[in-house]
Amino acid sequence: MSDGSERLHLPVLEAPVRRRHPEWIRATLPSKPAYFEVRNMVRELKLNTVCESASCPNIGECWTRRALTIMILGDICTRSCRFCDVPTGRPLPADPDEPRRVAEMLGRLSLEHTVITCVDRDDLPDFGAAHWAETIRRVKEACPQMTLEILAGDFKGKTEHVDIVLDADPDVFAHNLETVPRLSRQVRVQASYPRSYKILEHARKRDAVTKTGLMLGLGETREEVEAVLTELAGLGVDIVTLGQYLAPSKSHLPIERYVHPTEFAELEQFALAAGITHVVAGPLVRSSYHADGQAALVRDLRAAKGLAPIS
Numbered sequence: 001m002s003d004g005s006e007r008l009h010l011p012v013l014e015a016p017v018r019r020r021h022p023e024w025i026r027a028t029l030p031s032k033p034a035y036f037e038v039r040n041m042v043r044e045l046k047l048n049t050v051c052e053s054a055s056c057p058n059i060g061e062c063w064t065r066r067a068l069t070i071m072i073l074g075d076i077c078t079r080s081c082r083f084c085d086v087p088t089g090r091p092l093p094a095d096p097d098e099p100r101r102v103a104e105m106l107g108r109l110s111l112e113h114t115v116i117t118c119v120d121r122d123d124l125p126d127f128g129a130a131h132w133a134e135t136i137r138r139v140k141e142a143c144p145q146m147t148l149e150i151l152a153g154d155f156k157g158k159t160e161h162v163d164i165v166l167d168a169d170p171d172v173f174a175h176n177l178e179t180v181p182r183l184s185r186q187v188r189v190q191a192s193y194p195r196s197y198k199i200l201e202h203a204r205k206r207d208a209v210t211k212t213g214l215m216l217g218l219g220e221t222r223e224e225v226e227a228v229l230t231e232l233a234g235l236g237v238d239i240v241t242l243g244q245y246l247a248p249s250k251s252h253l254p255i256e257r258y259v260h261p262t263e264f265a266e267l268e269q270f271a272l273a274a275g276i277t278h279v280v281a282g283p284l285v286r287s288s289y290h291a292d293g294q295a296a297l298v299r300d301l302r303a304a305k306g307l308a309p310i311s
C-alpha cells in the first residue's frame with residue numbers, strides 16, 4: 001500500500017558505465033511541510049547538515065520525520081575521502097557561537113534522539129575536540145530528555161582528544177570504519193583502519209555506548225565484511241550499520257557492486273549471531289538512518305553499562 005509519498009529513482013553519476021540504480025534503491029521526494037520547516041530552520045540558524053553536504057539520498061524521508069544530522073565545525077573538510085561529497089579545502093576558524101545555535105535548533109525540534117557529526121579539522125590543534133565538548137554540553141542543557149549520538153572523526157588517533165569529547169558524555173559515541181581493512185587507504189586517503197579501530201577500542205574501554213558503520217559495494221568480499229563484523233562483536237561495539245555505497249559523482253570512487261537486500265539481511269543476521277546488540281542493514285542505510293527511533297535502545301544500553309540515566 002502506498003504511504004502517499006512520491007518516489008523517484010536516483011540519478012546514477014558514476015563512471016564509466018551509465019546505468020540506473022536497481023529498483024530497490026529509491027528516494028522519497030521532499031514534499032511535506034515538515035521537510036521545509038527543517039530546511040528553513042537550518043538556514044535561519046546558519047547551520048550545516050551532512051544530509052545536504054553529503055547529498056544523502058534519504059533527505060526527503062528523514063527531514064519529513066524531522067530527523068536530521070547537523071554537521072559542526074564548518075562545511076569544508078580537511079580530508080579528501082574518495083566516497084564523500086563534502087568539499088575539501090581550508091576551513092574557516094571554528095565558530096564559537098555554533099554550539100548555541102545547534103542547541104537552539106534541537107531544542108525547537110523536540111526530538112527523542114539525534115545525531116551530530118562534523119567535518120574533519122586536522123588544521124586545529126585539538127582537531128575540534130573542545131568545540132565538540134561545548135556543543136554536547138549545550139545540547140544536553142537544552143534537550144535533557146533527548147539521547148544524543150555523536151559521529152566523530154578519528155582525531156588522528158590521539159586518545160587524549162577523544163577523552164575531551166567522551167568527558168562531555170554523549171549518549172552514543174560513533175566512529176565509522178567505512179570499509180574493510182584492505183580498502184581503507186584507498187577509500188579514506190588520510191585515515192586508516194587500525195587508527196579507526198583504536199578510537200572505537202578506546203571508547204569501549206571508557207564504557208561508552210559505541211557505534212560504527214560500513215559501506216558495501218566498494219569491492220570488498222563477503223568474507224572480509226564478516227571478518228570485520230566478528231572483530232567488532234569481539235570488541236563489544238554495540239551498534240553497527242551496513243549500507244550501499246552510492247557514488248556522489250563521476251570523480252568519486254565507482255560503485256563496484258550493488259548488494260542485494262537479501263544479502264544485507266543475511267549480513268544483519270550474521271552480525272547479530274556474532275553478538276552485536278543492534279544492527280541496521282539495507283541499501284539506503286547510512287550511519288544516522290533511522291537513528292531517531294533508537295532512543296529506547298540507547299537508554300537500555302546505557303543502563304546495561306551502569307551509565308547515568310537520561311532524565
Ligand code: SF4
Binds near residue numbers: 050057058059067287
Ligand atoms: S540518513 Fe542521516 S544523513 Fe541521510 S538524510 Fe537521514 S539523517 Fe541525514
